Amino acid sequence: MGTPGENQGKGGFFAAMTSGLSMFGNAMHRSVNGLLGYEGVEVINPEGGKEDAVEEAQRGRWKQEERDNYWKMMQKYIGSDVTSMVTLPVIIFEPMTMIQKMAELMEYSYLLDQADKCEDPYMRMVYAASWAVSVYFAYQRTWKPFNPILGETYEMANHGGITFISEQVSHHPPMSAGHAENEHFTYDVTSKLRTKFLGNSLDVYPVGRTRVVLKRDGVVLDLVPPPTKVNNLIFGRTWIDSPGEMVMTNLTTGDKAILYFQPCGWFGANRYEVDGYIYNAEEEPKILMTGKWSESMSYQPCDSEGEPLPGTELKEVWHVAESPPDDKYQFTYFAHKINSFDTAPKKLLASDSRLRPDRWELEKGDLSKAGTAKSSLEERQRAEKRHREAKGEQFSPKWFDLTDETAPTPWGDLEIFRYNGKYTEHRRAVDSSNSDDTTDVKSTDFSPWQYPDLSV
Template sequence: MAPNDPKQGGGFFASIASSLSSFGSVMTKSVNGLLGYEGLQVINPEGGTEDAEEEAKRGRWKQEDSDSYWKMMQKYIGSDVTSMVTLPVIISEPMTTLQKIAELMEYSYLLDMADKCEDPYMRLVYSTSWAISVYYAYQRTWKPFNPILGETYEMVNHGGITFISEQVSHHPPMSAGHAENEHFTYDVTSKLKSKFLGNSIDIYPVGRTRVTLKRDGVVLDLVPPPTKVTNLIFGRTWVDTSGEMIMTNLTTGDKAVLCFQPCGWFGAGRYEVDGYVYNAAEEPKILMTGKWNESMSYQPCDMEGEPLPGTELKEVWRVADAPKEDKFQYTYFAHKLNSFDTAPKKLLASDSRLRPDRYALEIGDMSKAGFEKSSLEERQRAEKRNREAEGHPFAPKWFDLTSEITPTPWGDLEVYQYNGKYTEHRAAIDCSDSIEVTDIKSTEFNPW
């Protein structure tokens, strides 16, 4: 496999996190008839075929809603629908994009191991396995809530990590995140670029992800592959990722290039990931192989990419057990992100956990979730009008816009930098003698 140019950045987790912006699992028979797909045999990515009409009957949509929704979406075919369409709460999961950014931290111990490791090539084995580990969680087809401008998400009590993310721009929607423990710092700026194709949507991760390993000051840069959400209109909605993931050690020039195989007929090749860790001279040193929904393994190789004699394939990461038949296909870690188990003392009022629409959806009150979502969006518009009338431009609290413009394979990106103020804020709170316990029933969500 020939490695690509690594000198471009990618906002891995947030782009993928926002990218699962599917517009519903399926439509009903009337829509299939409208499109000429009645009775069509469709591919099931898990293997086998199913009748499209029967598959459609298991969708989230009521028949009387499906025609009007499809007619509304037809005009957007070929367009970037990242932020120009208001979507119903019925297709949402009770989590925001900022929380999905934090979901990448589930297997953060792999970055700890990369920092402890002296072998420069094994560092890339651990760090790329960490980057791959989140794809199992991101195959969910529910859409996360779009964050309100100024909304935040905090996380502690996991691997010694302090995590903060913030919605730093509304148009275009952009998020920034920072995570840190004794072994690494993690910084990301990301925005989403999409192309709606009718029955599918292509997602392009426009962003920059940087990991710094503290022991030696090694800086890693990640470029993720694009993602496609398939069967938006008919059939079972599912997510596929194909293309190259590139993790580059900017300090030494070493890099890992891994190929995500596309899903073929009857599911052939789905989930498979293969590639190599290369030195700065682009010579293969370690081969990597596995499936992003199961595990990743590695083995030293020769200059031709063949396994070295006397070595064996060793597992470096395996996906953790997940709840059975979970309504939103959540992992145990995803449930923790919604709970206060990972919340710090005296949670910011702008935190995603406190959103009334998110919480209403979590407890199954669809009607209240829809009402609260509309109310928050209207308050956001009103706040913008007032701010513009007073001549006060929006400024994020925890991240600063830099003058840097970084190129990505899908467009240039403005870079936001963590300003360190959250670290000071959290230290002051944690040292305080009077700590109030956050109560979701009494704390009003307020990102303004």
Template sequence: MAPNDPKQNSGGFFASIASGLSNIGIAMSRSVNGLVGYEGLEVINPEGGTEDAEEEAKRGRWKQEERDSYWRMMQKYIGSDVTSMVTLPVIIFEPMTMVQKMAELMEYSHLLDLADECDDPHMRLVYAASFFISVYYAFQRTWKPFNPILGETYELTNHGGIRFISEQVSHHPPISAGHAENEHFTYDITSKVKTKFLGNSIEIYPLGRTRVTLKRDGVVLDLVPPLTKVSNLIFGRTWIDSPGEMVLTNMTTGDKVVLYFQPCGWFGTGRYEVDGYVYNADEEPKILMTGKWNEAMSYQLCDLEGEPRAGTELQEVWRVAEAPKNDKYQYTYFAHKMNSFDTAPKKLLPSDSRLRPDRYALEKGDLSKSGAEKSRLEERQRAEKRLREAKGEQFTPKWFDQTNEVHPTPWGDLELYQYNGKYTEHRAAIDTSSDTVEEVTDIQSLEFNPWQYPNESP
């Protein structure tokens, strides 16, 4: 038995990991195959209770007629990648887009600041890994973000000294790119997902690449996250699980963190739990980490067997911030700021997600207008594609450049985009401008404009 392999350790913090990971489907699930028209439908109860599958299926956000309608519409897509091929009703959306959600992951960026300031190479990984765990609190929301329009952007400049820019750089396949920077770190991501629709659930495979560079010592960190599964999309209470392994590697030294997201088991056992180790380059465990991705993470020094060192105690490194009670979309205070024009930077780009009329209408509770605006934007996007093809032109992102590099991931290859530095120049010019004209932030006065041909009728 290898002492530095927590999956085979029979004691300590990892006694249940081996059985948990080998039984990912252990959560209470029942088929409702006995109901005509629902063949292949599986309802999974995260609490693992004993109520009948038919009763569990009736719970959740949908009325009976809505569930039946969506099931008829979606069952033909079972087994397919539905990333961009299905037009979905706005009732399942939250008033945020995917390029906004990329910026939302910066909420606990102070952990990367601490990683940069840390002298101990293993504690540095504790801080960085805790940052990457913290983003799962935002991922747990069961509402779907809007797909960004090609050329859509999002800016964040008022948090932790960060300048953040994200852009939708490709529509087919959908790819977003993001860059964040402050005095301590740079954060670069190319985000692409592949999905597999399973009827009442969907598996989401993250084909992205995330790199963090800590500026003080030039340390480069690379992330490989686990897949995510969304259960009870149509029937039952929607919930999210990310069973599997997350690996954060120090590309400079060879040190790494391996964390196991335990799958939800009977009666919710293991749900949210994360356990693992910081290893040195010789794959010896140095620090154990444990916690829940929706609550807090802690660490403790360990011996070569992976057991806590005598005389040491668990130390908390991150805890989720207090959130509003009974919020419709389960938003944090930070998520609400993401949509606010009060926190928008001066001279906001007209392509910014805040300006999307469908997103804004949904935020105000006008589902009818949101649906109409969403259809209008999608048709404009299709028309622009036809015009682009007629002109024999290609779409070119403003803030990111496509590279010739193809990055392999466990779920497929990724076309990489890199930040071109132009946004830093753009924002610096605005910040040093002597222009004293106040920026208009009335949503009614600003027009969403990500278009390649804004002056032509596509």
């Protein structure tokens, strides 16, 4: 399979939608498929002809020798979950971690503010569902984020009055938890990523739970996103599709938004398209929604048959923001913002993703130092695991607590981590401090560790 859109870059591959994203089943098999077992070995460009397919096969992301060696190594994993099984070369990474990427769901948080202010229960769902769709433009990046180190965190401030904290709460299986809050809403997510490697493609199952509480009326929203398929991991140019249903349920009233992400067809047919309805508790359609997750979403009141009401017209509710032209990593302006220290709060935690030496070196363009730093971090994490097991100890996250609750998802049961409120207390104490700390935060050593350096 080849690239379906002009915005796709040449780099690595996507491996994560937490939920932050959190973000999957049978619908993926209706997407553009290659050969079973060796999916996508024959490269097909859904927006071009046979000549384009041959050209894409020759371009790829790898040098010929690198690609062949990687293909030989990866064949044994076909059909497996490779979430944390395989050590990957730093050349395919973007200078961001998965728990940073969770914060990208906050770019269009004003839509949740609007949902909280809205008195019409169905328009409230229009705003909230548009917020859930909005992140997909950013999530189509084809570079892979770094896997977080156990205990790693990410903090965001200075955006829409939001306080955001995420933490890697488990390494095997990889699990992250996040919490965001402003005057209009709270957002909580537990994410456990599962994957299925199919040769030249990867199915991504977001085994997660996302809950949003709108503060004015105490409305609780639950989000189940569609699956994601990463095409052309090795052969051809990598691109991403998310075919299937997104379901957002108002657990307070029973209203629902059900939006269908169309699978990309031959020659790019239906690429990016999203269509669906806002339903009341009696499952009657009240508002239709349509658009493209790469551009905008619109809505229109409809009758009980789902047809637009006479005298009404489509109105746009969300439009994607302008992106930097020819950006190396396909970052949006907001991605650059959350990757910078501009959104860092006062006295950043030493466990913050921005301080990772491998991420930092990759951002500076030194792949050699980035690779060495990545290997060093992973080895120290393994040493901590061995030490922890030898002492019979368990890892305990700082900002989230493991509960007794297990939530069913379409892709398996999920253990739920709950925000414990300690970060709010920590941030309040730091922000109210009168100390004039002029320390350059960039000089802070990255430290998510449970123990002193075991290699010393």
